[in-house]
Amino acid sequence: MSSGNTALAASLASYLDRKILVLLRDGRNLLGTLRSFDRFANVVLEGAFERVIVGHLYSDIPHGLHVIRGENVVLIELTSSSLLIMKDEELDELPKHMTNVSAEEIRRVQKNASDLKGSMQKRLEFLDFD
Template identity: 60%
Template sequence: MSSSMSWAEPADVYLSTSLASYLDKKLLVLLRDGRKLLGILRSFDQFANVVLEGACERLIVGDLYCDIPLGLYVIRGENVVLIGELDPLKRELPPNMVRVSEPEIRSAQKVEREASELMGTMKKRMDFLDMD
């Protein structure tokens, strides 16, 4: 083995893969219940419990979105599915997305939920008629 090669020490590998590299950066956190939270990572522990500053919940329905402010937010690690850094130099959302108010996005969510339930009911009826 060449002496010019360098190998990472275990401590170096741990630091590069831990949340430490995300401190003070804007993150997107996907939760088990499907919510998407954005905020600046201020603290974390060995259980992936995280503290976000300036957190907001992003709701998206079709081409509509709304960011609901949450402030300082603590998330239990067991609820975290994914954590990713948002690149400050890139757009967070496609250009066709339209920002709306919270009441507008809630109304759009309700319409989407009702349409989904109707489609589910229709599918059950169609499955019943399928005589394979």
């Protein structure tokens, strides 16, 4: 194991059995309890859920036991509940103005936001001076 991999293993070992946030290359945020990892940063999360945020709306979409390939991991960090040793219900508390909605609702809002972004990009194509 190279010294970089040794350092990674040592730092992840301190996160075992604690609530973590994993940011993926595609921009998704997964939260859960770190149960296992290897030297390639492949991780196993128990009780995992994806937190989707669009504007002031959010939804926590359950994934259960989830295996993540290390090549897709951008960042792994302890959640605020792990740092402060809070109860699970207080996991990664969001600002008070955030509204929890269903998974179906957040996907609909996410699609509408994506459609709007695409139409705005088409309208501004004439500004592309390449």
